[in-house]
Amino acid sequence: MNCCVVIPTTKSNYEQGFSAPLAWLFSGYENRVRGIYSVDLTPSAVESFDTFIVELNWFTTLHEFEKIVKFIREYQPRALILFGGLFAQIHYERIFQQYEVDYFIRGDNELPMKLFLEGCKPSLIPNMVGRDFENPIDYRFSAAEFERLEYSLDWFPDYGKYPRYRDSLTFPLPMLLTSKGGCCCIHSGCQYCLGSQTGVLESAYGREPIAMGQRTLMGQLSRLSARFRVFSLYVLTPFSYDFAGQFFDATAMIEIDSPVSLTQARDTLSAFRRCRLMLPLYEEGVMGKTIRADLDELLALEDEEHRLTFFLYDRDISAVAARLPESNRSASLTPIWTSRFFDFSFYRDFEKARSFSREVFYRFPFQLRGGPTTPPWGTPFPRRAKSENRDV
Known part of the structure; x- marks a missing residue:
């Protein structure tokens, strides 16, 4: 097998442009x-592979996904195409109907992907779906498997070409998740990371979300800091982790969505040589309403190597403008973000997602460091007359 993993590039300004499992799968x-x-998928590149894995994690890349699949089929008609990701989990049946794809993995994909890459017959792989078969979800990720995850980016030598992935507010790979299969934070009606859609995710994965424990997290952080200079940590669980007395010689980008005390924030920052820590502005967590009373004390924790960023809503900017510099504010929770990128209706409604993904595709240029800005498989900006009411 000679396999190409294709990563879409029309991700808008989404700071978590990569799905975390890419770092270990x-x-x-x-x-x-x-x-x-x-954007680097040229005819010669396509012809050099016999198998393709095309990511379809965020609904914003659906239009690009369609173009990628058509391009692969044009230059390698007999290639095998496996697709996967969050959006794909919800709409895999529709995707099989709409596009010339061959395989999909339902639920957890660690073991199925291993078997697929080792050449096992797809119809014999648990969780695997093909055009003429659908295997049951017999493999489910377990908490014990967190400890066995091995991280590598050697398969993706061009990873650093996309400049957005190098800025200080972006979550780099490898990314360590403290929960798998959904968010374990307590957010009533959360729309930030689809946290309120636990039923949908449990149906897709065939299990409840699994949280990582203290010992496993510290062990994984030690393993990552020994191999990578930079990585990220996304805490999708209640923050019960104790970083006191820990030290990891690496740069970490950390997001915590649940409530965090002043002491916990201090211990977390000091546990890393360099750290950008993203916290909710609110006592209740990322979907809260009560602005923290200890904001000044938190900001006092900063130094040149340890910085804080706070999630806040536009409605609260004026209330904290005098106390919270712009450099400490995240743009993640502006109205367009919560109303579109994490609005579950875009994940639930295939046609709605396709329409908006087309808008994203034509609105944002392709940007690769030292590479082309126009993909050979489709011009990003259509040549059409300007219109006052243009709906791209």
Whole structure:
């Protein structure tokens, strides 16, 4: 097998442009797998692979996904195409109907992906779906498997070409998640990370979300800091982790969505050589309403190597403008973000997602460091007359 993992590039300004499992799914298979940004998917590149894995994690890349699949089929008609990601989990049946794809993995994909890359017959792989078969979800990720995850980006040598992934507010790979299969934070009616859609995710994965424990988290952080200079940590669980007395010689980008005390914030920052810590502005967590009373004390924790960013809503900017510099504010919770990128109706409604993904595709240019800005498989900006009411 000679496999190409295709990463879409029309992700708008989404700071978590990569799905976290990419950092561990292909570890150990660097001789069989090569990652490539879709904008670099030339005819010669397509012809050099016999198998493709196309990411469809965020609904904003659906239009690009369609173009990628058509381009692969044009230059490699007999290639095998496996697709996957969050949006794909919800709409895999529709995607099989709409596009010339071959395989999909339902639920957890660690073991199924391993078997697929090792050449096992797809119809014999648990969780695997093909055009003429659908295997049951017999494999489910367990908490014990957190400790066995191995991280590698060797399969994706061009990873650093996308400049957005290098800025200080972006979550770099590898990314360590404290929960798998959904968010374990307590947010009533959360729309930030689809936290209120636990039923949908449980149906897709065939299980409840699994949280990582203290010992496992510290062990994984030690493993990551020994191999990578930079990584990210996304805390999707109640913040019960104790960082007191810990030290990891690395740069970490950390997001915590649940309530965090002043002491916990101090211990977390000091546990890393360099750290950008993103916290909710609110006592209740990222979807809260009560502005923290200890904001000044939190800001006093900063130094040159340890910085804080706070999630806040536009409605609260004026209330904290005098106390919270712009450099400490995240743009993540502005109305367009919560109303579109994490509005579940865009994930639930396939046609709505396709329409908006087309808008994103034509609105945002492709940007690769030292690479082309126009993909060979489709011009990002259509040549059409300007219109006052243009609906791209």
